[in-house]
Amino acid sequence: MGETGKEEYKIQSFDIETQKLLKTALKDPSNVDLDKVANVIVDQSLKDSVFSKEAGRICYTIIQAESKQVGQSIFRRSLLNRLQQEYKDREDLRNRSLQAWICYVTFICNIFDYLKVNNMPMMALVNPVYDCLFRLAQHDSLQKEEEVDCLVLQLHRIGEQLEKMNSQRMDELFSLLRDGFLLQEGLSSLSQLLLLEIIEFRAADWKMTDAAQKYYYSEVTD
Numbered sequence: 001m002g003e004t005g006k007e008e009y010k011i012q013s014f015d016i017e018t019q020k021l022l023k024t025a026l027k028d029p030s031n032v033d034l035d036k037v038a039n040v041i042v043d044q045s046l047k048d049s050v051f052s053k054e055a056g057r058i059c060y061t062i063i064q065a066e067s068k069q070v071g072q073s074i075f076r077r078s079l080l081n082r083l084q085q086e087y088k089d090r091e092d093l094r095n096r097s098l099q100a101w102i103c104y105v106t107f108i109c110n111i112f113d114y115l116k117v118n119n120m121p122m123m124a125l126v127n128p129v130y131d132c133l134f135r136l137a138q139h140d141s142l143q144k145e146e147e148v149d150c151l152v153l154q155l156h157r158i159g160e161q162l163e164k165m166n167s168q169r170m171d172e173l174f175s176l177l178r179d180g181f182l183l184q185e186g187l188s189s190l191s192q193l194l195l196l197e198i199i200e201f202r203a204a205d206w207k208m209t210d211a212a213q214k215y216y217y218s219e220v221t222d
Contacts, residue, residue, distance in 0.1 A: 011058070013048065014040075026058070029066040029075060037062065038078035042086065045107040046093075052103040056110030063115065076115070080124065083108055087128045090135065102150045105132045109154040113161070121158075126165045129158070130173070137176040142184055148191040152198045159198075160206040174202060 011022045018040055025037045041059060045052040063076050086093065086104055094101035109132075112125045135141060136151035163170040180187070181195040201208055 025062050029062055030070050034075040035078045038082050042082045046100045046103050049103050052107040055107055056114035060114040102146055105150055109158050113158050121161055121165060130169045137173060142180045143186055145188055145191050148194050152194045155198050
């Protein structure tokens with residue numbers, strides 16, 4: 001199955017009309033309202049944790065199709081504008097719904113991973129992504145396993161890329177994580193394990209050794 005076929009498979013949770021809109025955007029973006037498409041994708045990403053992990057690939061496909069077809073980037077601009085709106089309201093979003101907040105972080109990190117300019121991550125996303133990860137590293141977030149899990153998953157996925165873009169902020173982030181691991185009371189045993197694992201993962205140059213993989217996997221499954 002081709003790449004576009006895979007994207008179509010990921011949109012089955014939408015109603016029929018929205019599926020049609022997205023399928024057209026994936027193949028023939030000049031024939032749809034790309035502002036609407038961007039909003040549909042972001043809205044779904046904020047309420048569907050599975051979709052938020054896959055949406056970056058869909059957005060990448062639409063951007064590529066639009067670039068080839070009309071040489072423009074209307075969809076990318078609309079998408080980034082909407083991401084910026086949600087970013088400005090991120091604390092309200094977190095207070096309103098922890099699940100939506102985690103979905104947003106997953107989505108913006110997914111977009112950071114997929115959207116490249118000259119094979120480099122977009123500079124416009126570097127600080128917003130860092131800011132989201134820093135929020136997940138605050139004391140109140142470290143008390144919540146869902147937020148720790150989200151933080152660690154994103155660092156596994158994009159940590160190495162992020163560090164290349166701004167190593168100083170990564171040092172600051174991991175200083176927070178080490179303090180949280182060593183000093184903070186009330187962390188669950190799973191959160192402690194996840195934090196220790198990501199600290200060691202970065203120390204090993206963003207690679208998981210076989211011994212570490214066996215250790216952490218056995219600890220999580222026990």
